[in-house]
Amino acid sequence: MTETILECAGVNRYFGALAAVNGLSFQVERGQLFGIAGPNGAGKTTLFNLLSGHVPASSGTIRFKGEEIQGLPPHRICHRGLARTFQIPQVFGSGTIEENVLVGAYFGRRERLPAFGFDRETRSRADRALEMTGLGAHRRAPAHLASVFDKKRLMMASALATEPDLLMLDEPFGGLNHGEIDDLIALIRRLHGAGLTILLIEHVMRALMALSERVLIMHHGEELAEGTPDEIRRNSHVIQVYLGRTAGVA
Amino acid sequence: MTARPEELTQTTPSPAAPVAGAPVATGVSVRSAGLDRTVLALAVGAALVAPWILHTPYWLNLLVLICIYATVNQSWNLIMGFAGIWSFGQLALFGVGAYTSALLTYHYGVSPFLGTAAGAVAAVLASMVLGLPSLRLRGAYVVLLTLAFHELLRNLITNDTTKWSGGGFGLFGFGQYGLAGLPQTDRMMVFYYAALVLLVLTNLIIWRILKSPLGLAFRALRDAEPYAVARGIPEYRFKLLVFAISAFFTGLAGAFYANFLDAVGPSIFDFGLMMNLLAMIVIGGWGTFWGPIVGTILLLYLNEALRDIDEWRVLIFGLLMILFVILLPQGLIRPLESVADRLGDRIGRRGERAPSGGTTG
Numbered sequence: 001m002t003e004t005i006l007e008c009a010g011v012n013r014y015f016g017a018l019a020a021v022n023g024l025s026f027q028v029e030r031g032q033l034f035g036i037a038g039p040n041g042a043g044k045t046t047l048f049n050l051l052s053g054h055v056p057a058s059s060g061t062i063r064f065k066g067e068e069i070q071g072l073p074p075h076r077i078c079h080r081g082l083a084r085t086f087q088i089p090q091v092f093g094s095g096t097i098e099e100n101v102l103v104g105a106y107f108g109r110r111e112r113l114p115a116f117g118f119d120r121e122t123r124s125r126a127d128r129a130l131e132m133t134g135l136g137a138h139r140r141a142p143a144h145l146a147s148v149f150d151k152k153r154l155m156m157a158s159a160l161a162t163e164p165d166l167l168m169l170d171e172p173f174g175g176l177n178h179g180e181i182d183d184l185i186a187l188i189r190r191l192h193g194a195g196l197t198i199l200l201i202e203h204v205m206r207a208l209m210a211l212s213e214r215v216l217i218m219h220h221g222e223e224l225a226e227g228t229p230d231e232i233r234r235n236s237h238v239i240q241v242y243l244g245r246t247a248g249v250a
Numbered sequence: 251m252t253a254r255p256e257e258l259t260q261t262t263p264s265p266a267a268p269v270a271g272a273p274v275a276t277g278v279s280v281r282s283a284g285l286d287r288t289v290l291a292l293a294v295g296a297a298l299v300a301p302w303i304l305h306t307p308y309w310l311n312l313l314v315l316i317c318i319y320a321t322v323n324q325s326w327n328l329i330m331g332f333a334g335i336w337s338f339g340q341l342a343l344f345g346v347g348a349y350t351s352a353l354l355t356y357h358y359g360v361s362p363f364l365g366t367a368a369g370a371v372a373a374v375l376a377s378m379v380l381g382l383p384s385l386r387l388r389g390a391y392v393v394l395l396t397l398a399f400h401e402l403l404r405n406l407i408t409n410d411t412t413k414w415s416g417g418g419f420g421l422f423g424f425g426q427y428g429l430a431g432l433p434q435t436d437r438m439m440v441f442y443y444a445a446l447v448l449l450v451l452t453n454l455i456i457w458r459i460l461k462s463p464l465g466l467a468f469r470a471l472r473d474a475e476p477y478a479v480a481r482g483i484p485e486y487r488f489k490l491l492v493f494a495i496s497a498f499f500t501g502l503a504g505a506f507y508a509n510f511l512d513a514v515g516p517s518i519f520d521f522g523l524m525m526n527l528l529a530m531i532v533i534g535g536w537g538t539f540w541g542p543i544v545g546t547i548l549l550l551y552l553n554e555a556l557r558d559i560d561e562w563r564v565l566i567f568g569l570l571m572i573l574f575v576i577l578l579p580q581g582l583i584r585p586l587e588s589v590a591d592r593l594g595d596r597i598g599r600r601g602e603r604a605p606s607g608g609t610t611g
Contacts, residue, residue, distance in 0.1 A: 054476055054479075075481075090476070092477070094472075095470070095473070103470050103483070104482070106466075107463070108482035114464035117462060118463060162481065
């Protein structure tokens with residue numbers, strides 16, 4: 001019934017003597033919402049960079065949809081259907097909101113030599129992504145003027161415009177207020193509800209625990225625990241290292 | 251293939267804060283297409299009329315140089331202003347175009363037209379030599395590498411004792427595209443209109459590229475490279491492509507320049523000339539479409555108008571460049587555009603048609 005979409009086996013990444021990611025193995029099933037948390041410096045973002053191809057793994061295998069992708073450049077990993085966002089909001093600052101999404105819609109699907117204009121299919125993919133993320137009304141606004149919340153949604157929109165099989169979100173809730181966090185939880189639920197597989201790194205435990213079906217806790221580049229949110233809440237290691245006593249029962 | 255890890259671990263580079271002096275311009279104008287078309291019609295009209303008003307060899311010579319250098323500057327602006335690659339090999343590629351056409355025609359009797367085309371192709375090939383090692387470098391290191399390429403070429407030619415390349419003296423008497431027999435003013439008129447075709451074609455094609463998905467990709471790579479590649483943009487391929495496009499027009503202009511002057515020498519690699527070209531782009535507004543063109547016209551004119559003070563011009567241009575970098579880093583074009591916008595708005599509000607080319611003849 002279930003199909004493994006992403007499988008990491010013994011993945012390592014060393015920066016000099018530091019093992020940023022150390023022997024990590026886990027699996028994400030298609031349609032799952034998989035959460036990753038851990039203290040600062042636990043290696044979460046490095047793990048994302050390994051998966052997206054921005055940083056090559058020192059060793060280990062990363063299998064996406066059954067094929068090994070470690071060693072592929074980032075744009076090819078994107079073409080295979082794995083799209084990510086960044087912890088620090090990234091925008092193409094010289095473009096409009098719409099142009100930001102068009103980048104994903106046009107280049108994110110396959111290798112192509114650019115034509116003179118954007119075809120109708122590309123535009124409708126971009127439109128759908130803008131509508132899904134609630135940015136449709138702002139399409140003509142310059143992207144560099146967008147709020148933090150809008151920039152984060154915009155990163156998601158340009159990722160969605162590539163029509164990914166797996167969406168990886170790197171701390172999407174950081175720097176947002178309560179209302180925005182609720183809006184973003186609702187958006188992620190909608191995307192997940194529509195069948196999208198999502199890999200989520202998050203510090204805001206309220207959001208992570210509310211959303212995730214499975215949670216992996218990292219510490220010093222290694223797996224500290226993996227399980228359902230309930231199992232994680234009760235795990236004494238996790239409480240000790242990461243959650244603290246009060247949060248553990250919350 | 252991959253970014254350096256320290257760029258990407260916890261502290262992903264922030265594109266939001268532009269580097270001081272770096273182009274923060276929005277690139278392709280978002281203003282009404284109508285106003286753009288009006289400006290374009292006026293500019294082309296003026297360019298067509300100009301040689302009949304400034305109908306002396308002295309002025310015609312200046313007009314031809316404006317067209318040639320504006321072509322080079324727009325190509326430089328494409329790679330540096332829009333694609334964000336800090337290549338300082340532009341004048342070297344200009345020299346490759348000039349020398350290739352000169353050598354082919356001078357030594358091997360190749361048709362000057364074929365030689366000109368070969369100059370453009372040679373510049374593209376040279377740009378690959380320049381571009382490939384630049385791919386893994388960033389910012390100041392690209393500047394150093396491309397400047398080294400420039401110095402290498404200059405030294406090779408200056409120190410060539412075989413006389414094949416002309417060495418420090420250069421080569422003469424190979425060019426003019428067979429127009430040498432025409433009276434001077436007539437010849438200059440032909441050269442001017444040919445140079446204008448070069449300028450307009452180059453700018454039309456670059457304008458089209460900037461408006462296309464490829465232009466968007468160039469800007470995306472400039473604005474936020476890790477993000478751009480994460481959205482499927484093949485970084486290396488497109489960077490080489492922008493090197494090639496920019497080099498093609500620069501080499502073409504270089505070959506045309508050599509044939510126009512009927513001479514080529516190592517002074518083409520003069521560092522002062524490179525600084526002047528840079529000043530034209532910076533003062534006009536780099537990362538904007540019209541900036542390099544306006545800057546080229548303005549500085550080449552000033553260069554002639556201030557001929558009496560001779561070396562002081564270099565000082566003045568240097569000071570101007572410093573002032574612009576500090577006070578108006580986006581160049582002259584932004585204030586000019588906002589004036590044009592206000593004018594356009596007013597005209598639009600009155601419901602009148604914007605004035606068209608008028609005396610175009």
